[in-house]
Amino acid sequence: MGRVGLRRFLKLSNVLDEVALKLLTLFHVVSVLYTRPLANLIEQLQRLPGVGVKTAQRLSLHIIKRPIEEIEALAQALIQAKQQVGSCTVCGHLSAEPVCEICAHPSRDNSIICVVADSRDLIALEKTREYRGKYHVLGGLISPMDGISPEQLNIQTLVRRVSGSKVAEVIMAIAPSVEGETTTLYVGGLLKPFTKVTRIAFGIPMGGDLEYADEVTLAKALEGRRELDF
Numbered sequence: 303m304g305r306v307g308l309r310r311f312l313k314l315s316n317v318l319d320e321v322a323l324k325l326l327t328l329f330h331v332v333s334v335l336y337t338r339p340l341a342n343l344i345e346q347l348q349r350l351p352g353v354g355v356k357t358a359q360r361l362s363l364h365i366i367k368r369p370i371e372e373i374e375a376l377a378q379a380l381i382q383a384k385q386q387v388g389s390c391t392v393c394g395h396l397s398a399e400p401v402c403e404i405c406a407h408p409s410r411d412n413s414i415i416c417v418v419a420d421s422r423d424l425i426a427l428e429k430t431r432e433y434r435g436k437y438h439v440l441g442g443l444i445s446p447m448d449g450i451s452p453e454q455l456n457i458q459t460l461v462r463r464v465s466g467s468k469v470a471e472v473i474m475a476i477a478p479s480v481e482g483e484t485t486t487l488y489v490g491g492l493l494k495p496f497t498k499v500t501r502i503a504f505g506i507p508m509g510g511d512l513e514y515a516d517e518v519t520l521a522k523a524l525e526g527r528r529e530l531d532f
């Protein structure tokens with residue numbers, strides 16, 4: 303290694319050292335400032351989405367001050383939710399029963415199915431109180447980049463559901479993105495021989511999430527749906 307190369311290497315290793323030192327300091331601060339069980343709790347909470355180190359510390363300090371009964375109830379709720387909540391065998395929505403409440407509801411319209419990427423989108427649409435049909439939850443979007451193929455999604459059940467009964471319309475309610483488009487066109491193509499396929503209007507911004515759209519926008523997107531053209 304020449305002199306310049308060596309100098310560059312030393313410079314780079316200095317930067318790396320600094321990063322390593324910062325990480326070590328951070329870890330050291332957490333484990334020194336907080337006794338081991340508390341540091342462990344902070345670490346576990348930090349794994350949750352949207353929870354940074356500060357929130358995890360605040361929650362942990364709050365938790366240990368609460369009465370033991372309250373904490374036991376929280377721990378039980380976590381375990382029971384994990385053990386008891388599965389997927390509806392008809393539509394794939396989150397459910398503690400084999401068939402979810404929406405699928406089992408006698409006054410919901412069986413002739414119309416709204417297809418969503420996940421249960422969060424279903425909940426967002428339910429909040430509009432505009433839709434009285436049934437749903438189908440795909441459990442994600444087709445994404446070759448992330449290695450998600452159609453076989454990994456809840457698509458075959460949908461095709462069986464639509465081909466086997468009298469469904470007048472399937473609404474594709476997938477937020478626009480590259481993966482969303484691929485999924486809408488793929489699923490729509492499979493269903494077209496059996497029924498009318500529509501898609502929600504684009505009041506939803508590109509790359510946006512149904513979950514974050516307000517209820518009026520969602521209701522309008524649903525109302526302004528149009529037939530899917532290929």
Ligand SMILES: [Zn+2]
Nearest residue numbers: 390393402405
């Ligand atoms: Zn269901």
